[in-house]
């Protein structure tokens with residue numbers, strides 16, 4: 344069970360990336376499935392080639408970021424629809440990833456990785472590894488929160504919120520989109536490299552359907568922690584990722600076929616997308632908004 | 648400060664739907680000029696402002712701001728010189744950002760945006776002072792989401808965001824038209840105050856002839872992509888809405904005659 348926490352935390356990095364594109368930038372980026380594997384492929388190949396695991400992991404993140412940059416260029420400079428731009432990069436990456444790895448699967452079991460220490464001491468899947476990964480994810484989460492509150496980060500948020508306004512304030516939304524996609528896929532590539540080291544191999548198919556897992560994490564997280572203030576939005580994403588992995592783990596333990604997991608994930612996301620549109624929930628949200636507006640109007644009324 | 652020379656904007660050029668929106672517009676604003684723009688629907692008023700702001704590239708003519716040729720620059724580059732308020736109160740702010748975040752984004756207009764904190768304590772003090780002048784009690788709600796404000800409050804905030812960073816040119820496109828009369832009066836007053844305080848060179852489109860006469864030191868009337876009537880100084884002060892209506896009537900007579908011809 345604790346290994347589900349491990350995975351949830353590492354995949355949390357990927358979910359943070361998905362949050363940045365889907366939620367903050369309002370850009371449905373499908374590069375993720377490819378860039379995750381790219382991160383894993385680059386990291387694994389460099390480790391096998393004898394490079395330091397630190398350098399290899401960083402290179403995996405950079406490779407992911409470059410993939411995001413390509414999608415960003417296709418969309419902004421090439422004026423290609425966001426979904427198509429992401430799919431094009433993703434498909435192209437499949438071939439590129441195979442080139443990087445040289446074959447469909449790269450085992451890492453007898454090589455030194457970032458996680459060798461934990462593995463040798465039998466700490467993987469224990470509270471020790473959970474604590475380590477929690478700290479790692481927390482650092483990246485806080486860094487992302489910090490970034491989103493810089494001048495540049497605010498411009499990036501506004502790009503997803505009101506593009507015309509932020510352009511009128513002097514921001515090239517082409518640049519903020521490219522930057523956001525690069526950072527997002529950098530996080531995804533980092534997660535890919537870490538997962539490869541965690542499970543002890545990189546595989547050409549390891550990224551398939553990940554976008555759904557990322558989305559599920561974002562949606563579940565926002566259901567569990569609805570606030571957006573301070574660090575709650577990003578914290579929700581990480582918690583969502585952990586909850587998602589626990590649900591998957593429970594389903595497997597209950598005897599679900601691992602091959603059905605993608606179907607279950609997709610149904611989970613569909614449910615999460617459709618449920619809020621049901622009458623009851625819509626009513627609840629409308630009420631909440633009304634209350635907020637009332638509270639906001641009170642300030643005005645007090646003045647008048 | 649603003650020099651518009653022989654500006655032409657043609658939509659759907661070389662198609663059956665071709666539409667000449669600007670048909671050779673010449674306009675010069677000296678520093679501190681406040682020009683109000685009136686004209687019937689489709690006269691080209693918004694198009695003029697949009698071309699100046701870099702939203703559209705003109706088919707002919709030039710736009711210079713403060714000596715710089717901005718004719719071919721995209722919106723985000725022209726923004727270095729230009730502050731804008733749109734007709735739609737939702738257009739000038741980001742709904743999911745807080746009041747202070749929105750102000751911080753406007754505060755950074757014309758500067759390179761880097762990894763410095765957007766809302767610092769020092770900036771927050773500036774924002775609080777600026778918001779006080781609006782007398783909307785917004786200075787005590789810096790962390791409220793802008794999406795929760797009323798249209799009037801959002802427009803007042805948009806106006807502040809467009810003016811407090813002291814742009815070379817302020818462009819206002821019917822920015823009080825979507826508001827109820829009380830809110831429109833408030834935003835009109837705030838506009839006058841902001842323009843006076845910063846001495847802003849301003850181009851303001853309005854559908855309200857009283858407003859066009861009461862505000863600013865010059866007035867232009869547009870029709871079918873041209874400036875067809877101008878008032879300035881004392882002449883403008885003496886003019887009445889009847890005078891303006893008279894000008895509109897003359898246009899109508901002309902177009903009736905061409906129809907008959």
Ligand SMILES: Nc1ncnc2c1ncn2[C@@H]1O[C@H](COP(=O)(O)OP(=O)(O)O)[C@@H](O)[C@H]1O
Nearest residue numbers: 658666668686687688689690691692693694695
């Ligand atoms: N983006 C656009 N695409 C095509 N035609 C446009 C566009 N914007 C304005 N026009 C046309 O140009 C003419 C002038 O429009 P506009 O400048 O909006 O008028 P005004 O603001 O004076 O009412 C109108 O005929 C309008 O239909």
Ligand SMILES: [Mg+2]
Nearest residue numbers: 692693694821
């Ligand atoms: Mg208009």
